[in-house]
Amino acid sequence: MSSMTPAIRVRQVAKHFGSVEALGGVSLEVQQGEFFGLLGPNGAGKTTLISALAGLVRVDSGSIEVMGCDVVADYRNARRQLGVVPQELVFDPFFSVRETLKIQCGYFGIRHSRAREDWIDEILANLDLTGKADANMRSLSGGMKRRVLVAQALVHRPPVIVLDEPTAGVDVELRQTLWQFIRRLNQEGHTVVLTTHYLEEAENLCTRIAMLKAGRVVALDSTANLLRRFSVHELRLKLAPGVGLPPDLASRARNKDGVWSLAFDAYTEIELLLATLRTHGCGLEDLEIGKPDLEDVFVRVMRGKDGLSPLIPGAGGNAGSVSPAGVAG
Amino acid sequence: MSGFPTLFYKEVLRFWKVGFQTVAAPVITALLYLLIFSHVLESRIQVYQNVSYTAFLVPGLVMMSLLQNSFANSSSSLIQSKVTGSIIFVLLPPISYRAFYLAYVLAALVRGLCVGAGVLLATLWFAPLQFAEPLWIVAFALLGGGILSSLGVIAGIWADKFDQLAAFQNFLIMPLTFLSGVFYSIHSLPPFWQQVSHWNPVFYMIDGFRHGFFGVSDVSPWHSLAIVTTCLVLLSLLTLEMLKRGYKLRA
Numbered sequence: 001m002s003s004m005t006p007a008i009r010v011r012q013v014a015k016h017f018g019s020v021e022a023l024g025g026v027s028l029e030v031q032q033g034e035f036f037g038l039l040g041p042n043g044a045g046k047t048t049l050i051s052a053l054a055g056l057v058r059v060d061s062g063s064i065e066v067m068g069c070d071v072v073a074d075y076r077n078a079r080r081q082l083g084v085v086p087q088e089l090v091f092d093p094f095f096s097v098r099e100t101l102k103i104q105c106g107y108f109g110i111r112h113s114r115a116r117e118d119w120i121d122e123i124l125a126n127l128d129l130t131g132k133a134d135a136n137m138r139s140l141s142g143g144m145k146r147r148v149l150v151a152q153a154l155v156h157r158p159p160v161i162v163l164d165e166p167t168a169g170v171d172v173e174l175r176q177t178l179w180q181f182i183r184r185l186n187q188e189g190h191t192v193v194l195t196t197h198y199l200e201e202a203e204n205l206c207t208r209i210a211m212l213k214a215g216r217v218v219a220l221d222s223t224a225n226l227l228r229r230f231s232v233h234e235l236r237l238k239l240a241p242g243v244g245l246p247p248d249l250a251s252r253a254r255n256k257d258g259v260w261s262l263a264f265d266a267y268t269e270i271e272l273l274l275a276t277l278r279t280h281g282c283g284l285e286d287l288e289i290g291k292p293d294l295e296d297v298f299v300r301v302m303r304g305k306d307g308l309s310p311l312i313p314g315a316g317g318n319a320g321s322v323s324p325a326g327v328a329g
Numbered sequence: 330m331s332g333f334p335t336l337f338y339k340e341v342l343r344f345w346k347v348g349f350q351t352v353a354a355p356v357i358t359a360l361l362y363l364l365i366f367s368h369v370l371e372s373r374i375q376v377y378q379n380v381s382y383t384a385f386l387v388p389g390l391v392m393m394s395l396l397q398n399s400f401a402n403s404s405s406s407l408i409q410s411k412v413t414g415s416i417i418f419v420l421l422p423p424i425s426y427r428a429f430y431l432a433y434v435l436a437a438l439v440r441g442l443c444v445g446a447g448v449l450l451a452t453l454w455f456a457p458l459q460f461a462e463p464l465w466i467v468a469f470a471l472l473g474g475g476i477l478s479s480l481g482v483i484a485g486i487w488a489d490k491f492d493q494l495a496a497f498q499n500f501l502i503m504p505l506t507f508l509s510g511v512f513y514s515i516h517s518l519p520p521f522w523q524q525v526s527h528w529n530p531v532f533y534m535i536d537g538f539r540h541g542f543f544g545v546s547d548v549s550p551w552h553s554l555a556i557v558t559t560c561l562v563l564l565s566l567l568t569l570e571m572l573k574r575g576y577k578l579r580a
């Protein structure tokens with residue numbers, strides 16, 4: 001439990017667009033220095049929540065703070081603390097990459113100085129854009145435009161960085177470069193909030209994850225806990241032709257396309273399972289150990305098989321706690 | 330006013346980078362109007378004593394170009410950035426709605442003044458001009474440009490697509506500017522249309538502006554000043570209120 005001001009505090013935030021409920025009383029906290037994942041299917045409310053955080057959407061009720069600054073009452077300070085990489089690939093076609101970054105600095109009141117130029121050069125170098133610094137935005141590829149969006153979000157050195165699906169349509173090499181840079185920023189103390197549909201990325205990068213569904217938080221815990229709680233190790237077996245699984249194992253196994261899956265908690269169980277098979281004379285054609293993954297957790301949570309309460313630590317003042325009202329319904 | 334100088338600079342740089350389209354082209358258009366109308370009407374019409382029709386036409390064309398381009402700058406910049414989504418770069422930083430308003434209006438006014446000055450310089454070859462009361466010229470150029478720049482901000486925010494902006498421009502701005510006495514004195518109109526002209530605020534901008542050149546006008550410049558100033562104040566308040574509420578900018 002940290003006594004620091006949370007990087008982001010969202011309290012009972014609700015937002016409707018006409019009759020559509022985009023956010024239905026969302027509450028969550030992101031602590032300073034966290035790499036936080038915000039996951040959910042399309043239309044879950046992720047972008048609405050980020051837009052509300054950035055002041056692009058005005059919420060119907062509730063409050064949002066960035067580094068202790070209310071995004072409405074103290075919007076100037078709140079926006080200075082926040083760098084947002086938007087989901088859409090947007091750019092101003094009139095300017096070069098360097099002009100774009102200088103202009104973005106100016107919007108935040110950062111005047112021309114050696115330090116500003118050095119920081120812009122550093123961002124350009126880290127995002128592999130130095131060679132394109134004087135190129136017009138129109139001439140850049142999609143991946144490069146995406147990197148410029150990241151650079152624009154960083155020019156004012158915000159302590160909190162929000163990336164709304166930053167790797168959509170970005171090639172593998174570029175994705176690696178981007179994550180290396182973002183990871184470094186996180187290690188240097190920046191709080192990072194990420195939304196992505198690439199669950200493998202979220203699993204590798206995020207220390208804590210919130211899952212949204214229909215405008216509500218349906219899961220919020222550390223990545224490790226979510227994986228432990230909702231995904232299991234599996235032993236996948238393909239038996240020799242004409243051989244069946246012993247009845248006591250068959251009762252707890254799933255069969256899909258001739259492959260039996262047996263869940264286990266600890267690796268020590270594998271020896272026991274194999275011994276049972278040997279005792280019953282079950283020959284094996286193939287064997288594979290399946291690790292738990294976030295996709296599994298995501299599918300289970302979105303299908304709502306496991307209920308809500310076990311997925312969200314009880315309200316107790318912990319980082320990321322969600323009050324029961326915040327997840328009702 | 331954090332962010333204001335940069336937003337203003339960006340808006341000026343935006344139109345300057347496409348100067349042929351945003352400054353040179355309207356100057357050429359105004360010059361063509363002058364050549365055609367003065368060729369046809371020079372010997373047939375004399376509006377004021379000792380003022381040729383071509384000389385009468387020049388201030389009208391200068392002001393019309395100034396007004397139309399002030400409107401075009403703020404409205405096109407906003408609709409473009411809304412349609413492409415790049416408006417987000419202005420909405421994310423801590424720029425206040427007042428700074429936003431001032432930057433867009435002043436940059437649009439700069440473009441209007443550049444075009445107006447361009448038209449004036451280009452047409453000086455065709456008619457000897459007087460500058461009887463230059464303060465009126467400056468006052469009406471600034472106030473008129475400010476009004477149309479504000480209207481441009483309103484139109485740019487209101488329109489969701491280029492088609493709607495074109496409607497605003499073609500069905501409101503163009504008729505108001507063309508039917509404001511640029512090419513004629515309203516005293517030459519039938520009484521009914523004279524009355525209608527008095528409901529057109531652009532008429533007062535042109536008439537007051539022209540007064541600065543020749544020292545004569547259809548109505549008193551003080552009367553025009555009062556109307557134009559009131560319009561600017563009301564439109565500015567409306568625009569500021571729209572921006573404060575985030576109308577069509579912040580959902």
